[in-house]
Amino acid sequence: MDAVIKSFPPRTEEEKAATTAPIEKPAAKRPSQKEAEAAVRTLLRWTGDDVEREGLIETPARVAKAFREMFSGYDQDPVAELGRTFEEVAGYDDLVLVKDISFHSHCEHHMVPIIGKVHVGYLPDGKVVGLSKIARVVDIFARRLQTQEAMTAQIANVIQDVLKPRGVAVMVEAEHMCMAMRGIRKQGSTTLTSTFTGAFKTEPAEQVRFITLVRDSRTA
Incomplete structure (x- = not known):
């Protein structure tokens, strides 16, 4: 069987850009407040402490709140600050x-x-x-x-x-x-x-x- 050779028109600049542009990865879904607190409780248990004792009952919520503040840089744009x-x-x-x-x-x-x-x-x-x-x-x-x-x-x-x-x-x-x-x-x-x-x-x-x-x- 003879091969059939077809000629195609040259790609436009837009088509070239579409195929060479980097593919954006979807942003990872951020865990909920409850999931974050559960993770802290797991770590507290891993240390060997009792998560039900008075001093630690509110600790997971406090840690989650503190993390939100200490790592707030992920939600801020340095380019915008210098704009x-x-x-x-x-x-x-x-x-x-x-x-x-x-x-x-x-x-x-x-x-x-x-x-x-x-x-x-x-x-x-x-x-x-x-x-x-x-x-x-x-x-x-x-x-x-x-x-x-x-x-x-x-x-x-x-x-x-x-x-x-x-x-x-x-x-x-x-x-x-x-x-x-x-x-x-x-x-x-x-x-x-x-x-x-x-x-x-x-x-x-x-x-x-x-x-x-x-x-x-x-x-x-």
Whole structure:
């Protein structure tokens, strides 16, 4: 039997885009309040405690409520926080530095606290953002299960992507309770991470200036 060869018209750009666009995965259904409380009761029983004793009766509800607050970053959009910018900056184009932004996060490996401070600097390119917005962005990423390395990069990248400054510098100093409370149990040790973009990455002098200004408050 002879093969039949048919010619098809070339695909339009829309058709190409439809076949190459990433497929969005449906969002996982969030458990109900009752399911969350039941999970806490299971963990309490697993520790060996009595979930029916007076001190623990309300604990599952309290834990579920606390988790909703501590992990509220999943319901917030850092891009939206940076959406409103100001272009009337009187020609200012030098470093903007917000130091010592306190944060509390949770390690994604053991779900125990990470406590520390974030320092954020950027070189404006015609527009600036309200200083409180920088702190809000830190909070949004901190209120998720995290690694310090990922959080550092996330903060820098979203500021770079939205504000499009000439460069962004982010430094995070934190103590990890997974080191202090379990495992090697070394209290007081601090982990330092940093991410640099744009001029902070290509111009060593800008990077040194950022670090020096951050450190000045430690030696004053």
